[in-house]
Amino acid sequence: MKVEVTNLVKTFDRGFRAVDGLSFSFSSGEVIGFVGPNGAGKTTTMRIMSTLDTPDSGDITLDGVSVLDHPEQAHRLIGFMPDDLPSRTDTTVDEYLDFFARAYGLRGAAIRKAVEGVEEFTGLTEFRDRTLHALSKGMKQRVSLARALVHDPAVLIMDEPANGLDPRARIELRELVKALGENGKAILISSHILSELEEMCTSSVIIERGRRLNAEAAVSAETWIKLRFLPDVNETALPILLETPGVIAAESSGNGWRVKTASGDEAAAALAEKLFARKLVPILFEPEVGKLEDIFMHVTKGNLA
Amino acid sequence: MKLQFRINPVTLKELRQLVRSRLILWGMAVLPIVLLVTTAIVLSSEMHDMSPMEVTYGKGLGGGPLIAVAVITGIVTCGLIPLFTSIKTAIETSKTSLGLEFTTALTSAQIATGKITAAAIISAIAVALAMPFFVLSYLMRGVELVSTVVVPLELFVAGIVMSSLGLLPACSRRSIAMKIILLVALYTVLPIFATSLSAFMTFRSWHSGGTSSSWSYAGMFFAFVVPLLMVAYCRAQAAAELAPPHTDFARTLRITQIVMFVVGYPLIFADEDPCAFWSVMWTWIAGMIALGAASRPLPVTRGAVIHAPRSWLLRVLAFPFATGSMPSMFFAFLLAMASTSMLVLITGSTLHFNDTRRIIVLICECFALVAIAGSIARVILDTRPRLAKSLGKIAAAYFAIINGLQLLTELDVMDRDTLWPFPCCIEGVRRIPNGHLVIAIVMGFAAICFVMVATREDFKRFRKP
Numbered sequence: 001m002k003v004e005v006t007n008l009v010k011t012f013d014r015g016f017r018a019v020d021g022l023s024f025s026f027s028s029g030e031v032i033g034f035v036g037p038n039g040a041g042k043t044t045t046m047r048i049m050s051t052l053d054t055p056d057s058g059d060i061t062l063d064g065v066s067v068l069d070h071p072e073q074a075h076r077l078i079g080f081m082p083d084d085l086p087s088r089t090d091t092t093v094d095e096y097l098d099f100f101a102r103a104y105g106l107r108g109a110a111i112r113k114a115v116e117g118v119e120e121f122t123g124l125t126e127f128r129d130r131t132l133h134a135l136s137k138g139m140k141q142r143v144s145l146a147r148a149l150v151h152d153p154a155v156l157i158m159d160e161p162a163n164g165l166d167p168r169a170r171i172e173l174r175e176l177v178k179a180l181g182e183n184g185k186a187i188l189i190s191s192h193i194l195s196e197l198e199e200m201c202t203s204s205v206i207i208e209r210g211r212r213l214n215a216e217a218a219v220s221a222e223t224w225i226k227l228r229f230l231p232d233v234n235e236t237a238l239p240i241l242l243e244t245p246g247v248i249a250a251e252s253s254g255n256g257w258r259v260k261t262a263s264g265d266e267a268a269a270a271l272a273e274k275l276f277a278r279k280l281v282p283i284l285f286e287p288e289v290g291k292l293e294d295i296f297m298h299v300t301k302g303n304l305a
Numbered sequence: 306m307k308l309q310f311r312i313n314p315v316t317l318k319e320l321r322q323l324v325r326s327r328l329i330l331w332g333m334a335v336l337p338i339v340l341l342v343t344t345a346i347v348l349s350s351e352m353h354d355m356s357p358m359e360v361t362y363g364k365g366l367g368g369g370p371l372i373a374v375a376v377i378t379g380i381v382t383c384g385l386i387p388l389f390t391s392i393k394t395a396i397e398t399s400k401t402s403l404g405l406e407f408t409t410a411l412t413s414a415q416i417a418t419g420k421i422t423a424a425a426i427i428s429a430i431a432v433a434l435a436m437p438f439f440v441l442s443y444l445m446r447g448v449e450l451v452s453t454v455v456v457p458l459e460l461f462v463a464g465i466v467m468s469s470l471g472l473l474p475a476c477s478r479r480s481i482a483m484k485i486i487l488l489v490a491l492y493t494v495l496p497i498f499a500t501s502l503s504a505f506m507t508f509r510s511w512h513s514g515g516t517s518s519s520w521s522y523a524g525m526f527f528a529f530v531v532p533l534l535m536v537a538y539c540r541a542q543a544a545a546e547l548a549p550p551h552t553d554f555a556r557t558l559r560i561t562q563i564v565m566f567v568v569g570y571p572l573i574f575a576d577e578d579p580c581a582f583w584s585v586m587w588t589w590i591a592g593m594i595a596l597g598a599a600s601r602p603l604p605v606t607r608g609a610v611i612h613a614p615r616s617w618l619l620r621v622l623a624f625p626f627a628t629g630s631m632p633s634m635f636f637a638f639l640l641a642m643a644s645t646s647m648l649v650l651i652t653g654s655t656l657h658f659n660d661t662r663r664i665i666v667l668i669c670e671c672f673a674l675v676a677i678a679g680s681i682a683r684v685i686l687d688t689r690p691r692l693a694k695s696l697g698k699i700a701a702a703y704f705a706i707i708n709g710l711q712l713l714t715e716l717d718v719m720d721r722d723t724l725w726p727f728p729c730c731i732e733g734v735r736r737i738p739n740g741h742l743v744i745a746i747v748m749g750f751a752a753i754c755f756v757m758v759a760t761r762e763d764f765k766r767f768r769k770p
Contacts, residue, residue, distance in 0.1 A: 051408060075410055076410070078408070080405070080408045082405065090321075090325040091318075095318070095321050099318045102317065103315075103411045
């Protein structure tokens with residue numbers, strides 16, 4: 001499944017352009033971080049992708065089929081998880097998921113199978129008879145994810161799923177998203193917690209004022225590599241690192257080092273070779289291929305809409 | 306072939322939520338007790354008022370309790386249940402949660418149907434709880450058996466209509482506070498007007514010859530066909546209000562308008578008094594279309610743009626038929642009103658400016674005619690050119706037949722009653738003036754409510770970009 005967003009434009013009242021010619025694409029198995037400051041146009045884009053809004057121009061296609069022209073097909077293929085959480089006093093988890101399974105057109109035994117399947121996947125089985133109102137925020141977030149998955153969509157769109165969650169719930173959510181990506185779903189996920197995104201996303205799209213920013217340019221010049229050596233070598237490594245050809249800068253980082261070098265796999269391989277030649281064998285060698293926070297701060301200007 | 310019955314998911318969800326509501330559960334528990342106490346009080350009062358002669362000859366009781374039970378059940382099915390379900394819908398539509406339903410395979414029409422059905426089921430339960438008391442009235446020999454069936458059935462149907470009407474403000478794009486104010490107004494003031502429809506019922510009996518076994522066409526139409534058409538119309542209107550982007554929300558609405566018209570119009574000729582029925586029909590259709598026009602404007606269709614005339618003047622004249630927005634509807638109305646007034650003057654009728662009842666019906670007829678013509682034109686314009694031509698011919702033929710029949714009816718009325726040489730519908734108003742006034746007031750009140758809901762937004766949209 002390939003999702004393509006092409007030249008998307010959305011203007012609201014008084015000429016405010018929330019999305020301004022946005023284009024990007026992603027495919028099955030990819031988890032895309034959708035990053036941008038408040039008012040950048042993330043939610044608007046996601047709502048258009050989920051058929052809850054219409055663009056002024058541009059298109060979104062799923063394997064070449066337009067979401068705008070064939071919303072009924074898109075409904076079957078897309079699962080949308082908005083940033084607001086389900087909270088009703090008169091509906092249980094099971095009834096809520098049962099309703100959406102029916103609403104997606106499932107019938108007969110398929111309804112129970114789908115509901116029980118997503119309850120098990122999201123760890124909601126023991127909470128199925130609780131009313132939505134009585135659940136914690138983390139559990140409500142799971143219900144929201146289960147609802148988006150109940151019809152087994154190929155594409156999952158998640159708007160700020162980690163918003164307001166405690167650390168444990170965030171870690172659990174991250175693991176669920178990773179598992180979904182490994183299962184072949186195409187996932188677009190927005191969040192302000194960039195370190196979280198970095199750990200679960202295969203790549204990212206950064207937008208500001210409705211436009212996509214060129215994140216690749218920001219990381220093309222140089223990159224950082226995390227290094228750690230055995231304790232006896234680690235403490236005396238700095239002078240050797242600074243003298244090594246190709247190393248632009250070096251600094252301590254936790255119980256190891258970070259060295260700045262030219263970006264790209266070749267540069268990293270060359271550095272490793274030179275370290276080995278100087279009998280400096282690392283026990284950790286991890287290129288920080290464009291740290292998302294650094295890239296974000298580098299490319300965005302903090303312009304709020 | 307395996308027959309698979311699929312219940313509307315929205316109905317199921319609504320019912321699950323309603324049965325969990327303490328208010329509904331307590332209401333259902335208290336209703337039989339209230340009915341029992343009321344029946345006992347009214348029966349004892351009836352017995353107390355009986356003369357010794359009536360006791361001796363075994364005069365039946367039960368007329369009083371039937372009315373009392375009907376009034377209480379009516380308050381529940383036509384007031385409390387619709388109010389409760391509509392406020393629930395109003396709250397739901399004000400939150401973003403309803404939007405999620407539009408990411409599913411559900412359509413806005415299915416959502417509206419599901420909500421009406423759930424309210425209807427709750428109303429049916431309330432009527433079922435009251436049934437023993439209706440039967441008791443029959444057992445006391447105070448009423449006919451048919452009344453114990455027809456009265457609860459009418460209450461049930463009226464309950465569905467009231468729930469459907471409530472969907473309009475509940476689904477409109479206003480603040481939650483405004484929606485609740487409108488709903489409370491709707492369910493307190495409208496039933497009072499609806500009750501005053503009894504004035505119409507006394508003027509023109511619902512049952513021919515005073516027996517309930519032989520219904521007149523008008524009686525059947527107003528007891529069952531009109532409510533069902535009203536439900537269909539409200540459903541279409543609510544679906545249009547709820548419709549997400551990407552959907553042609555106006556299509557269902559236009560089709561419903563046309564079905565109302567096509568089904569209702571020929572029934573006129575089946576009635577024993579076509580003029581009276583004709584005028585009532587027009588008043589009703591006009592009211593319903595006014596509600597629709599007041600609720601939400603229809604965007605100019607692509608088909609209408611393609612077929613737009615080149616001449617500026619023709620474009621101005623054709624525009625009302627290409628959009629259903631309030632300003633254009635009023636423009637079309639004024640246009641039709643002016644031409645009809647001219648016609649009336651030419652035919653030399655006895656219509657005077659102080660003849661309010663007749664003028665009301667004339668206005669309604671003009672409004673309905675323009676609105677329905679606009680709807681038909683839009684459906685034709687929306688289709689492919691070749692199909693549009695065929696549909697246009699069918700519509701023209703239909704209008705020709707109906708209007709031919711209208712002319713024959715007019716001639717017949719003029720022949721029988723030469724003193725009244727003016728259009729048949731005005732003759733109808735002369736025969737049942739109170740009925741027309743009541744319908745016009747009820748529809749007018751509802752239309753004002755919905756204009757309050759929608760006009761501001763309509764005017765905002767009806768502006769050059």
